[in-house]
Amino acid sequence: MNKKAQSLGLGIMSFILIILVGFMSVNFLMTEVSNARVDLDCSNATGIEDGNKLLCLVVDFTIPYWIWIIMGIAISAVTARFIL
Amino acid sequence: MKPFSATLMMLVMGLVVVLSASVSAVVTTTINSPADNYVLLSNPQAFSGSSSSTGGVNIANMSLWTNGSASWGIKNTTFLIATDAHGNVQDDSDVLTIAVGGIIQPKYDVVLTKVTQNSSSTGNRTRIWYTTNGTLLATNVTAGVDEFLFNVQLFSGTNYTIEIDGQGADYTGTFKTLGAQSFPIIGSNINWIAGCTGENCVGSSTQVQTIESITTDRGFSSFTGSLSRTILNPTLWNIESCDENGVCEFAIANRTLYVESGSPRIEIESPHELMDYSRITDTEQLNITFRDSILDSCWYNYNGTNITIDGCTSGIKNATTFAFSSNDSNMTVWANDTDGNYNSTFIDWDYKVLENSRTHNVSSYETARETFSINLTANSSLTGVKLYYGGTQYTATQSGTIWTSSFDIPTSKIANNTIGWNFTYAGSTINSDYLTYQDIEAINLTYSTSETPYINFTFKDESDSSVINATIPTSTLTYWLGNGDVTKTLTYINTTANYYYAFNFTPVARPLNLDYRMQYESVGYPQRTSEPDTFVINSTTTDKTLYLLGTVDGIYVTFQIINQADQLLSGVDVTATRTIESTDVIVASGTTGSSGSVTFWLNPDFSHDFSFSKTGYTTVAYSETPTQTSYTVTLSGDTSSTNSSFRGIQRSVRPIADYLINDTVYTFAFNLTSTYWDTSSYGFNLRLANGTTFSGGSTGVEGTELTLDYNSTNQSVIYMDYWWVINGEYTNATVRWLVFNEDNADWSLSVFVDDLKAYLDSGIFGLDSFGRILITFLVLFISVGIMSYKYGFTSPMSITTLIFGIVFILDVVTGLIPDVGGVSNLPTFLAGLILVLTIINEVRTR
Numbered sequence: 001m002n003k004k005a006q007s008l009g010l011g012i013m014s015f016i017l018i019i020l021v022g023f024m025s026v027n028f029l030m031t032e033v034s035n036a037r038v039d040l041d042c043s044n045a046t047g048i049e050d051g052n053k054l055l056c057l058v059v060d061f062t063i064p065y066w067i068w069i070i071m072g073i074a075i076s077a078v079t080a081r082f083i084l
Numbered sequence: 085m086k087p088f089s090a091t092l093m094m095l096v097m098g099l100v101v102v103l104s105a106s107v108s109a110v111v112t113t114t115i116n117s118p119a120d121n122y123v124l125l126s127n128p129q130a131f132s133g134s135s136s137s138t139g140g141v142n143i144a145n146m147s148l149w150t151n152g153s154a155s156w157g158i159k160n161t162t163f164l165i166a167t168d169a170h171g172n173v174q175d176d177s178d179v180l181t182i183a184v185g186g187i188i189q190p191k192y193d194v195v196l197t198k199v200t201q202n203s204s205s206t207g208n209r210t211r212i213w214y215t216t217n218g219t220l221l222a223t224n225v226t227a228g229v230d231e232f233l234f235n236v237q238l239f240s241g242t243n244y245t246i247e248i249d250g251q252g253a254d255y256t257g258t259f260k261t262l263g264a265q266s267f268p269i270i271g272s273n274i275n276w277i278a279g280c281t282g283e284n285c286v287g288s289s290t291q292v293q294t295i296e297s298i299t300t301d302r303g304f305s306s307f308t309g310s311l312s313r314t315i316l317n318p319t320l321w322n323i324e325s326c327d328e329n330g331v332c333e334f335a336i337a338n339r340t341l342y343v344e345s346g347s348p349r350i351e352i353e354s355p356h357e358l359m360d361y362s363r364i365t366d367t368e369q370l371n372i373t374f375r376d377s378i379l380d381s382c383w384y385n386y387n388g389t390n391i392t393i394d395g396c397t398s399g400i401k402n403a404t405t406f407a408f409s410s411n412d413s414n415m416t417v418w419a420n421d422t423d424g425n426y427n428s429t430f431i432d433w434d435y436k437v438l439e440n441s442r443t444h445n446v447s448s449y450e451t452a453r454e455t456f457s458i459n460l461t462a463n464s465s466l467t468g469v470k471l472y473y474g475g476t477q478y479t480a481t482q483s484g485t486i487w488t489s490s491f492d493i494p495t496s497k498i499a500n501n502t503i504g505w506n507f508t509y510a511g512s513t514i515n516s517d518y519l520t521y522q523d524i525e526a527i528n529l530t531y532s533t534s535e536t537p538y539i540n541f542t543f544k545d546e547s548d549s550s551v552i553n554a555t556i557p558t559s560t561l562t563y564w565l566g567n568g569d570v571t572k573t574l575t576y577i578n579t580t581a582n583y584y585y586a587f588n589f590t591p592v593a594r595p596l597n598l599d600y601r602m603q604y605e606s607v608g609y610p611q612r613t614s615e616p617d618t619f620v621i622n623s624t625t626t627d628k629t630l631y632l633l634g635t636v637d638g639i640y641v642t643f644q645i646i647n648q649a650d651q652l653l654s655g656v657d658v659t660a661t662r663t664i665e666s667t668d669v670i671v672a673s674g675t676t677g678s679s680g681s682v683t684f685w686l687n688p689d690f691s692h693d694f695s696f697s698k699t700g701y702t703t704v705a706y707s708e709t710p711t712q713t714s715y716t717v718t719l720s721g722d723t724s725s726t727n728s729s730f731r732g733i734q735r736s737v738r739p740i741a742d743y744l745i746n747d748t749v750y751t752f753a754f755n756l757t758s759t760y761w762d763t764s765s766y767g768f769n770l771r772l773a774n775g776t777t778f779s780g781g782s783t784g785v786e787g788t789e790l791t792l793d794y795n796s797t798n799q800s801v802i803y804m805d806y807w808w809v810i811n812g813e814y815t816n817a818t819v820r821w822l823v824f825n826e827d828n829a830d831w832s833l834s835v836f837v838d839d840l841k842a843y844l845d846s847g848i849f850g851l852d853s854f855g856r857i858l859i860t861f862l863v864l865f866i867s868v869g870i871m872s873y874k875y876g877f878t879s880p881m882s883i884t885t886l887i888f889g890i891v892f893i894l895d896v897v898t899g900l901i902p903d904v905g906g907v908s909n910l911p912t913f914l915a916g917l918i919l920v921l922t923i924i925n926e927v928r929t930r
Contacts, residue, residue: 030831045842053843060836 014077022070026063033062110138111333113146113325116308120339126377126398128312129341135325135333136306143307143327149334150313150321150341196222196236198299199246203230207248212236216243238300318342347427348376348419353401355413355433360514361507363439364410370417373401378421386415410440437462437507437514440485447523449594450498453566454522455490456480458505467751468508468791473522474501479781479788491785492566497524508793511749525591529563529574529598532588538596539626541585543604546631546687549665552606553581554632559602561587565594568618569784581606595622608635610685615673631664631671639688641710644681645696645717652680653698653719660684660710661693668693686710699762699811729808729815732760736789737804743822744796752780754806755789766808770794773801780804799823841899853902860894860901860911884915884922891915 041048042056116132118124135143199210210232212221221244224232238244307325319341326332353371362368374382374396382396387409396402396419414432440459448454456471458480469480469487474497480487487505500523505516529538543554556578564571578585589596599618605611609632619626645656653676660672671692672684686692688711697703701721708715738753754768767782767790780792796802800823807816829835844851851859867890871877877886895901895912904910 030828033831042839045839045846050847050849053839053848056839057836057843060839061833063831064833064836 008078011078011080015074018070018074018077022066022074026066029063029066033059111143111325111327111331112136113323113333113335115323115335115339116310118339118341120337121342122339123342123375124315124377127314127316129315130310130312131321131323132308132310133323133325133335134306134308135323137325137327141327141329141331143325145326146307146309147324147326148311148313148321149324150315150319194238194300196234196238196244196300198234199224199232199248200299201230201232201248210234210246210248213245213247214242315341315343343377347425348374348379348382348398348421350374350417350419350427350429352417352429352431355431357433359433359435360509361437361439361516362408362435363518364408364441366408366439366518367405368408370404370406370415371401372404372417373399374419375399376419376421376425378423380420380422382417382419384415384417387412390418410438435461436509437466437516439505439516439518442503442505442520444503444520444522446521447525448493449525449527449565449591450493450495451527451564451566451570451572452493452594453490454493455488456503457486457488459486460507461485462507462509465510466507468793470506470508472502472504472506473497474499477781479783479791480505481788492564492568492570493524494570495526495572498526499524508751508791511751511793513793527563527565527572527589527591527594527596529561529572529587529589529596531576531578532586534586534588536623537586537625538589538621538623539587539598539628541587541602541604541628541630542583543606543630543632545609546633546662546664546671547637551583552609552632553583554604554606554609554630555579555581556585557603557605557611559600559604561598561600561602563589563596563598565596568597571599589621593623595620602630604630604632606632609633610635610638610640612672612685613674614670615675616670629669631662631669633671633685633687637687637689638685639710639713640683641686641688641712642681642683642714643676643694643696643717644679644714645676645698645719646680647701648718648720652676652678653701654678654680656680656682656696656698656701656719658682658684659695660686661695662687662690684710729761729810729813732758733763733808734758735806735817737806737819738791739821741821743824744802746796746798746823746825746827749793749795751791751793752802752804753789753791754780754804755787756806756808757786758810761810764809764811766790766806768792768804768806771803771805772799777805796823798825837898844900856900856902860891863894864890880922881926884919888912888915888919 036059037043037056040052040056040059042052042059045053048056112135114134116134118129118131131148133146133148135146137143196212199212201207201210208227209223209225211223212234213219214221222234222236224234226232232248320338321341322334322338324332324334351373353373355368355370370384370393372382372393376398379396379398382393382402383390384393384406385391386406391406393402393404413434414430416428416430418426418428420426438461440461442459443455443457445454456473456478458469458471460466460469469482471478471480471489476494476497478489478491480489500521503520503522504518507514507516543552544550545552556576559576561574561576562571563574574587576585576587597618598621601613601615603611603613612630612632614628614630643658645653645658647653656676658674658676659670661668662671663669664671672686674682674684676682688709691707691709693705693707694717695703695705696717696719698719701719704717704719734757736753736755739750744750752768752770754766756763756766763784763786765782765784766786768780770778770780770792778792778794781790783790794802801820802823803818803820805816805818807814809815844856849855864887868877868883868886871886872883877883891901891911892915895909901911
């Protein structure tokens with residue numbers, strides 16, 4: 001097996017590892033996001049301050065953003081070895 | 085062993101013994117009632133507690149402690165084990181010792197273990213009797229002892245007499261009985277001087293064989309008891325249990341008892357705020373409880389009238405009914421006490437479904453068309469109403485506040501049928517608890533000799549109009565009262581020639597729809613068939629003259645009917661009409677079979693009017709003198725290739741949404757109308773991914789919406805297979821809904837988008853429409869700038885594509901861009917148009 005093939009295999013294993021660890025960590029974030037939304041009263045669009053609204057949007061964006069980061073890192077782990 | 089070691093060993097062993105004793109003997113006390121912070125409503129108040137002990141040590145007593153201050157003030161130890169015949173309270177120790185014998189009454193089941201006589205006594209026999217009937221229970225004869233041992237079960241509430249005597253000529257068993265007695269009682273061998281209440285037997289002139297004590301073993305390791313006490317002030321209380329070793333324990337926490345004061349309390353159970361169903365003419369039930377230790381009277385004011393609640397007692401629920409008035413759904417309930425304190429509570433209630441009225445006939449007949457209506461007051465949450473008629477469900481349609489269901493009464497409903505309704509309200513089903521009834525009677529068309537039948541068939545010779553007799557090889561008379569959805573059939577055969585055949589109908593006075601097919605013949609007359617269109621008959625006799633044509637006067641004429649594609653047509657109704665005695669008479673009629681032909685016996689000397697008709701084809705009618713034996717008739721109109729079973733069919737399916745949410749109840753509905761075909765029936769089934777099906781029902785009445793409520797649970801997809809039947813031809817189709825699971829949607833990007841829309845709509849950082857557009861412009865400017873500068877996006881195609889994508893996300897997905905000129909998503913359309921033009925231009929220039 002040549003060096004590039006070995007590198008690709010390592011990249012795929014890294015991809016799987018990053019995906020597994022990353023998505024397991026989402027569970028912790030879900031609880032925190034839910035609590036934060038309750039504490040900030042995010043569902044009450046007319047009754048909260050503008051700053052809280054902005055904070056709510058940031059909180060709402062946490063999980064999708066985290067998933068994007070995980071996917072980005074995982075894909076990078078594979079493609080970097082392709083490029084190399 | 086050294087002394088010190090021995091001493092230490094003894095100390096350790098002693099400690100072990102002490103610890104063992106302390107560990108093994110545990111008393112636990114539990115308070116049963118009343119609850120903590122209970123409000124006393126009437127005196128005396130009952131207190132209940134339980135105690136238990138372990139380690140073989142029995143419960144000695146339980147005590148109720150009350151005071152109301154910081155230290156216990158009142159102890160009441162009244163959990164007794166036994167009393168003697170004189171009502172003397174015995175002690176509560178485990179081993180019950182009754183000071184002096186006589187008659188005893190155990191309060192609990194005990195075992196008598198020993199009877200001890202006074203040391204100065206010389207008795208040698210002890211006996212135990214049932215006091216009430218004098219039956220001997222046990223005897224112990226032992227000389228020279230003071231203690232007579234037993235093992236006799238004594239039961240609570242039973243009187244036993246204990247007696248010691250000398251078992252000789254000097255003594256006989258005599259004992260004191262309960263109640264007033266004159267002493268002394270002089271016996272043959274013993275004088276019972278008085279009921280001894282003490283060891284000294286005060287009042288006795290002779291002390292003979294005095295019983296020193298009676299010993300029982302009750303062995304209670306657990307005990308539950310109660311007692312009552314008058315409580316006048318708020319009181320802190322607890323229950324204490326002690327075992328026979330003197331170890332006592334209170335219940336784990338003290339409790340507080342409050343005494344009711346001030347105005348009476350009013351607790352209303354019903355009517356409450358929003359109830360399911362009622363009728364405006366119904367009675368409503370008032371369930372209410374008043375609480376006051378000195379409650380005096382109770383009443384309520386409804387519809388302007390004060391009504392007294394008789395027999396209202398504190399703490400006991402009152403149930404009284406009142407006539408509900410549709411325009412008054414509130415009342416005020418009052419109560420007062422003997423101190424003049426008043427209290428009132430206002431109740432205002434409403435109903436999800438309020439029945440204003442219902443309409444239907446109280447009696448009818450099978451096959452008759454009956455309409456059932458119910459007038460309801462409800463909000464838009466009422467989405468469906470169903471009629472239950474004799475156990476069968478029918479769907480009702482809405483018109484304003486009135487829901488109506490109409491159908492022909494099935495022949496299986498000859499009974500006094502119950503009529504109930506149920507309502508689909510906010511996804512739940514509410515049943516009307518009020519039933520009405522409709523009595524259904526049978527209808528019958530029978531051969532009759534009555535002089536006034538409904539219909540009378542006679543026969544004439546077509547050639548000379550002479551009356552002749554005829555036989556009926558077979559006939560089928562189909563009749564009904566309603567729309568014909570439900571019919572009854574009479575098959576009549578008579579091979580004996582008669583001049584007339586009369587048929588009568590019961591019950592009378594109802595117009596009857598009749599559709600018959602009769603084959604008739606006579607000697608010298610070939611058989612003919614009469615099959616006219618449906619007509620109505622009633623109590624005024626309808627005379628039907630059927631004409632026969634002699635064998636020598638006619639010929640057989642066959643008509644073959646084809647369509648424009650020269651295909652044989654079956655099911656074509658053919659009639660041949662002749663003018664006889666100035667009257668147009670259908671002399672022959674029939675329907676083509678699969679051969680596309682029908683044969684008549686006709687008179688070739690006269691002109692006949694022929695008619696050929698079939699649904700979907702243009703009716704052909706012409707006059708002809710049938711001199712030939714066969715004719716071919718072409719019906720123009722739809723060919724089989726154009727007669728689509730979808731023609732004119734309009735279907736509607738609910739839910740309208742393309743997808744469903746899990747764990748949600750949906751009303752699946754299918755409705756069908758046709759502007760072309762006359763559909764025989766239609767219906768639908770729900771089908772799950774695993775093949776399980778649920779019937780949504782079927783109907784033959786076009787425009788009737790069939791519904792089925794179903795919870796999407798955790799299904800992934802739900803199919804609706806709907807079908808309809810036209811002239812026996814079955815057509816079906818399927819629609820499906822994907823079911824989305826929203827369990828984890830709380831963290832999806834949609835939440836961000838939803839919040840963003842909500843915040844933009846409610847206002848955030850003072851952003852108005854101009855601000856939103858400005859942000860959009862900045863996003864576009866920066867994005868395009870970065871992509872151009874960093875990644876070399878400079879071609880018109882790539883830039884317009886990028887702009888379209890960004891505008892689409894900001895406009896359609898997030899709703900950030902406000903409507904321009906009142907047109908929704910106009911920027912997206914414009915960006916898309918520019919993109920298309922750019923693409924066209926790109927293609928054109930290459």
